[in-house]
Amino acid sequence: MTSTERRSMRISSLEPYAASAACVSFLVTALLVQAPSMGFAENAVMVPPPATSAPKLANATTEKVVLAGGCFWGVQGVFQHVKGVNNAVSGYAGGPANSAQYEIVGSGKTGHAEAVEITFDPKIIDLGTLLRIYFSVAHNPTELNRQGPDSGTQYRSTIFAQNDAQKRFAEAYIKQLDKARIYGAPIVTTIETSKRFYPAEAYHQDYATLHPDSGYIAIYDLPKIDNLKRLFPDLYRPEAKLVSGTVD
16 A cells, blocks of 8 residues: 555544544554554653753743654644643654645655644753654654655655744754664654744544544554653553544
């Protein structure tokens, strides 16, 4: 099954207004058959904290960072369970406004990556801890332009730094982790600056929480949240901080 076919399956079979029991059952079977060759999200790697202190904005009550690491459903799901995160919004970053749409981004030709804008309280959690979670459980930073079953530049590992201080800090942390040979393979995470974030369509928001029984979420995303709870118990928040604010 090609990446395009898998993406089409996600769109046609898993959207809340289109999913059926038969489609989800088919997806689960297909993913389980292919899983040995595609890898699983639950292969978490506990990385050490940054060697330097994270930058902070003077007098800021909230800060933001935008992270990309594969399908935004799982990345959003992880950070919605992190204490100190006020909001985690799925969306697109890296390309122009007129192509920030799911169907178009899926072509891999827009420059966009599926990304998550994280708004956090620096009095509770800092950028270094968020990046530690990002590199430990949210995705595999050694996979180039892919994560699990999804491939293409729209699934790249990228930190969209919001300022020069974030950029320098992220660069130093990546060098630290590479030098320590944490993963056994080089980190391919890139750092991009001056790239605007565009929120994704409403049906993508809170997807992992609202659709835990969908095949894709059960296989690839819920294990990430389980790993967050296991590896970072003091940072884990049982109730997800949803964009919608409620769960139907």
